[in-house]
Amino acid sequence: MLRYLARRMLGSIPVLLVASFITFWLIRRAIDPLAKYRHIRDAEAIMAQQRKALGLNHPVIVQWWSWLTHFVRGDWGTSARTSDAVSGMIQHALWPSVQLLFWATIASVLVALMLGTYSAVKQYSAGDYFFTGLSYLGIAMPDFFFALLAIGALVTWPAVHFHLNEPILYSIGLHTEGESGLSLDYFRHLALPVLTLTFGSVASWSRFHRSAMLDVLNADYVRTARAKGVPRRQVIMRHAFRNALIPFTTVTALDTAFLISGVIVTEKIFSISGMGQAFLTALGAGDAPFLLAWFVITSVAVIAMNLLTDVAYVALDPRIRLS
């Protein structure tokens, strides 16, 4: 197992290298590092000097390599916007996003498994049709529109209609000024962003889990288990559910890269100063050093999630032998 993990980690290094080169090249093209010198006196002379100082006269691949060697040694550079250390900024931005992703993943997995199992066990019931309809809506709904609708329906409308002094759920930040920790205040802030990140995955994952459960429930070994007198509940939970979890893990892993897009949108709408918000600020300000580090961190996160699901795969399915 450990050897497998080590080999997979080694195997993802070239992928990371190529990914970082692509993003490096794109960011070099998108952001002009000399933009701030373009409109000053003696622009030509200063720009030539800076071009040399920043190493811009070398080919992109050389520039990339020098950035990379600094990066792996922990020298992530300073932000072009605030002149702070990029590593500190990333650390600062990571925590709120990790919280969002943590709660959103737990909520989506739990709700999707519950709805999927219910719909499969009660196939063609009114409840099944209701959730199927809802999932079509959830899959088609752009997340930012959902967030705006949620703010309108769950924050603004109750506040105006019932003349509340403060809304039941908040739509800005993760804490009220002065509050911290796992308080009621925290969850009142967390509810809407997590809902926004959750509904899309719940819609598609519950559909997927439903069909996986139906496949398993129609399998011969499930019929055998029923025939030998195993109670229905136990058949569903022990025989069917555990087997249906295996394809479910693959799908959830494939959607991690997608969740990061969701974080960008969610943090913007709910003014949460995490990685998504930091990305938008950096892109708007042309902060190349920060963007480079941002892309490395997110790609590593996606690859790590894929690895983690492979491990979960083995834990769930003893038939799979990693070699």
Added chain:
Amino acid sequence: MNTPAMLSQRPIEDPDLAPGSGPVMRTNWQLFRRRFFRHKMALVSIAVLAVLMVACYGAPWLAPYKQGAQNLLNSDLGPSTKHWFGTDDLGRDQLSEVMYAGRISLTIGLAVAALSTIVGVTVGAVAAYFGGATDQSLSALTDLFLILPDLALLAVAVLIFSQSYTSIVVVLAALGWMYMARIVRAQVLSLKEKEFVEAARASGASTTRILIRHIIPNCVGTIMVNATLSIALAISTEATLSFLGFGVQPPQNSWGRMLSDAEAYANSSSRFYLVLFPGLMLLLTVLAVNFLGDALRDALDPQSRR
């Protein structure tokens, strides 16, 4: 009830027929129509999409007001018979704006789907047909693009080129072909081992001819289904990009950009209609395209010949 899956044009007996009335022969086209039109939602979707297309592309003739026409005396009016979708702070009629913006949203969706389908089918088919090192490098490239966070990469890429209509289409297509490539690759891998490909090769057909005339036509069902679904994906991705400020720029307008302008009104109960209508159009379009894709999948799936 199990009819064997058949690959040829041979008519198939109708299993639903009452016993004793004799077999009825059905061609593939009849089967397709029968199964497609069984989806009531697909029919509704076609009607919805037809209305949307006519309304949006016919906007210059059908819209009650000119695009961007301001009338400060009529600002911030809620929905009424005169302004169905209300007016914004500059008194622009939102129904007309939604119709004009829809032209761009729909065109971007269709163009991106067409372009990314061409790229995806080419990459997938070439990778699978040639195999070996070609397959490995193309598949690695596909996987690589799937790891990078797409929205962030799109935003950076859009900044490189001008934020014009065409460059947005090109960038969205350049980062949207991977799923199609994977699916087509999987199918071509099995198709290239079939006898008819060998027969074509034996009779001296060139590689290009085998791919274009023999292999790709056999994937047409899968390609159509996924191309349809990718229209929906492209429309909502463009909307998200525009919402974040990296999409089309004024005076051009799309549903995503309208929502970006209206974001501030999500907190206002009196002007929430500014958020509601462009969003509903977006939702309706994506929903209808998805229903269409589902019906196509059922109708074209060779596994269920019923």
